[in-house]
Amino acid sequence: MVDVTSKVLRQRPLNAGYWSLELDAAAIAGQARPGQFVHVRVPGLDQISLRRPFSIFGADEGVLKILYKTVGRGTAEMNRLSPGDPVQVIGPLGNGFPLEPKGLPLLVAGGYGVAPLCFLASRLSRAGVVLVGGRSSDDVLACEDFERMGWTVRVATQDGSRGEKGLVTALLDQELERLRALGETGELYACGPDGMLRAVGDRAIAAGFRGWLSLDKHMVCGVGACLACVQNLRREDGSTWIGRVCHDGPIFESREIIW
Amino acid sequence: MSVVDLSVDLGGIRMKNPVTVASGTFGYGKEYAELIDVSQLGAITVKGIRLQAWPGNPLPRHVEVPGGMVNAIGLQGPGVDGFVRDYMPFLRKTGVPVIVNIWGTSEDEYAEVARRLSDVEGVAGLELNISCPNVKEGGHAFGTDPRTVSALVAAVRRSTRLPLMPKLAPNVPDIKVFVRAAQEAGADALALINTLPAMVVDIEKRRPVLANKVGGLSGAAIHPVAVKLVWEAAQVARVPLLAMGGVMGPEQALEFLIVGATAVAVGTANFIDPSTPLRVLDGIAAYMKRHGMRSVKELTGSLVC
Numbered sequence: 358m359v360d361v362t363s364k365v366l367r368q369r370p371l372n373a374g375y376w377s378l379e380l381d382a383a384a385i386a387g388q389a390r391p392g393q394f395v396h397v398r399v400p401g402l403d404q405i406s407l408r409r410p411f412s413i414f415g416a417d418e419g420v421l422k423i424l425y426k427t428v429g430r431g432t433a434e435m436n437r438l439s440p441g442d443p444v445q446v447i448g449p450l451g452n453g454f455p456l457e458p459k460g461l462p463l464l465v466a467g468g469y470g471v472a473p474l475c476f477l478a479s480r481l482s483r484a485g486v487v488l489v490g491g492r493s494s495d496d497v498l499a500c501e502d503f504e505r506m507g508w509t510v511r512v513a514t515q516d517g518s519r520g521e522k523g524l525v526t527a528l529l530d531q532e533l534e535r536l537r538a539l540g541e542t543g544e545l546y547a548c549g550p551d552g553m554l555r556a557v558g559d560r561a562i563a564a565g566f567r568g569w570l571s572l573d574k575h576m577v578c579g580v581g582a583c584l585a586c587v588q589n590l591r592r593e594d595g596s597t598w599i600g601r602v603c604h605d606g607p608i609f610e611s612r613e614i615i616w
Numbered sequence: 617m618s619v620v621d622l623s624v625d626l627g628g629i630r631m632k633n634p635v636t637v638a639s640g641t642f643g644y645g646k647e648y649a650e651l652i653d654v655s656q657l658g659a660i661t662v663k664g665i666r667l668q669a670w671p672g673n674p675l676p677r678h679v680e681v682p683g684g685m686v687n688a689i690g691l692q693g694p695g696v697d698g699f700v701r702d703y704m705p706f707l708r709k710t711g712v713p714v715i716v717n718i719w720g721t722s723e724d725e726y727a728e729v730a731r732r733l734s735d736v737e738g739v740a741g742l743e744l745n746i747s748c749p750n751v752k753e754g755g756h757a758f759g760t761d762p763r764t765v766s767a768l769v770a771a772v773r774r775s776t777r778l779p780l781m782p783k784l785a786p787n788v789p790d791i792k793v794f795v796r797a798a799q800e801a802g803a804d805a806l807a808l809i810n811t812l813p814a815m816v817v818d819i820e821k822r823r824p825v826l827a828n829k830v831g832g833l834s835g836a837a838i839h840p841v842a843v844k845l846v847w848e849a850a851q852v853a854r855v856p857l858l859a860m861g862g863v864m865g866p867e868q869a870l871e872f873l874i875v876g877a878t879a880v881a882v883g884t885a886n887f888i889d890p891s892t893p894l895r896v897l898d899g900i901a902a903y904m905k906r907h908g909m910r911s912v913k914e915l916t917g918s919l920v921c
Binding site: 358359360398405406407408445447574575577578580581582583584585586587599604 | 640641642643647648650651663671672675676677678680683684685687689692835836837864886887888889890891
């Protein structure tokens with residue numbers, strides 16, 4: 358974990374409202390593991406605004422990539438950044454995904470939840486299947502990146518504007534059924550809204566697979582000090598504890614989480 | 617060798633410089649140890665501890681507002697024995713005096729927590745949390761009535777010889793009444809201010825944003841309020857004051873020293889820029905050199921008015 362002043366390399370528009378921001382931050386990119394995040398001090402906001410956490414979208418050759426959607430004041434300001442602008446970033450933070458899948462890796466992404474999964478796919482030793490969901494085609498991101506890495510991509514949108522109409526968990530049910538018929542095992546990795554994560558976790562438990570879920574909580578310090586982003590958790594022996602999503606997570610196995 | 621003497625004595629808590637961190641904004645020190653050299657701090661003030669482990673409030677526990685944030689963490693913590701076992705070994709290694717913020721739901725609980733910390737190596741003093749706005753059972757209930765402040769400080773005084781520093785509530789009609797009550801009951805120093813009671817509403821849902829409904833406002837917005845209260849407190853205080861509230865850089869810390877504080881704490885700014893306490897320290901030293909001061913004590917109470 359380091360606190361560095363990075364420089365903006367480029368800002369690339371993705372779908373409507375979604376952007377990829379590339380920062381020159383070798384000290385962070387060099388250490389980063391998939392599933393970890395960075396805590397960004399957004400320039401342009403007054404000096405007194407809190408930092409914003411973002412999943413790491415990519416970290417190759419000293420370039421730290423994050424994917425964001427312009428949803429509020431902070432991300433609107435991020436959108437004004439130009440190449441060369443300084444940005445203070447703390448990272449890499451959090452625990453990251455385990456990288457040894459037992460069986461076929463099955464990735465489930467909701468909206469910008471695709472960001473840490475894209476980085477994960479680039480670091481897993483075997484390609485698998487990625488299921489990308491969103492409200493409409495605008496929320497379906499990074500499919501080409503997965504395809505380039507040899508992954509099978511399936512898409513579901515709630516309005517049917519791209520891929521199958523419906524929820525991404527319907528695609529997951531089909532994939533799990535296919536694996537069951539083949540007698541194969543899989544390992545689930547998911548990032549997206551809480552409702553989707555919970556549904557993915559329930560299916561992982563029912564299938565007897567491990568399911569790694571990346572929780573998205575509002576954070577303040579990002580380093581485990583302030584206790585703003587806590588989550589009730591269960592150990593294997595059934596005892597419970599309160600974890601800090603920023604420090605003990607953001608990745609938790611489905612069985613650990615008490616929803 | 618430094619040409620300026622930054623050391624201060626905060627009611628028996630001997631600090632090599634006047635900068636510490638506000639309870640609840642710095643965990644137990646080790647969370648920030650990878651980002652700043654915590655051994656350079658004048659003291660480390662840890663998150664509030666009661667007798668038993670405590671789960672804190674449901675989420676959401678915080679919301680950003682212009683000029684700061686409102687929090688209702690609710691004093692989640694490991695309990696006094698868990699704190700000593702799990703966190704003191706690291707804190708001792710820093711070589712920095714540790715100020716433990718303690719709370720409870722009764723005088724007996726405060727006294728017992730104080731007793732258990734009394735002989736713990738590395739614990740330099742106790743900050744009595746009598747003003748947390750986020751826990752119904754304890755904290756705030758004690759801090760807004762001078763008689764309960766007095767009784768509580770006296771009870772804890774009987775259970776420990778550690779320096780005692782009650783942390784005063786800002787939302788009282790006359791802070792001087794509380795300063796007198798606390799020091800007459802045996803306080804060695806006073807900390808002020810705690811967060812200001814606050815509330816934020818989600819207008820679309822027409823619900824409070826915080827699960828606890830109300831919380832405490834901190835950050836740059838509260839700084840002028842804190843300066844005024846520290847200034848008033850200093851007029852009747854016979855014990856040293858630890859000032860906090862919206863210290864974002866050296867300028868705010870200097871204001872506090874000038875109106876009468878002996879030491880200052882950085883709070884919410886740690887979340888935004890973890891190097892703030894060290895920036896504040898450098899800025900105080902630079903100011904002293906610029907003004908030809910040899911000791912930081914010359915700054916305390918140097919207000920002209």
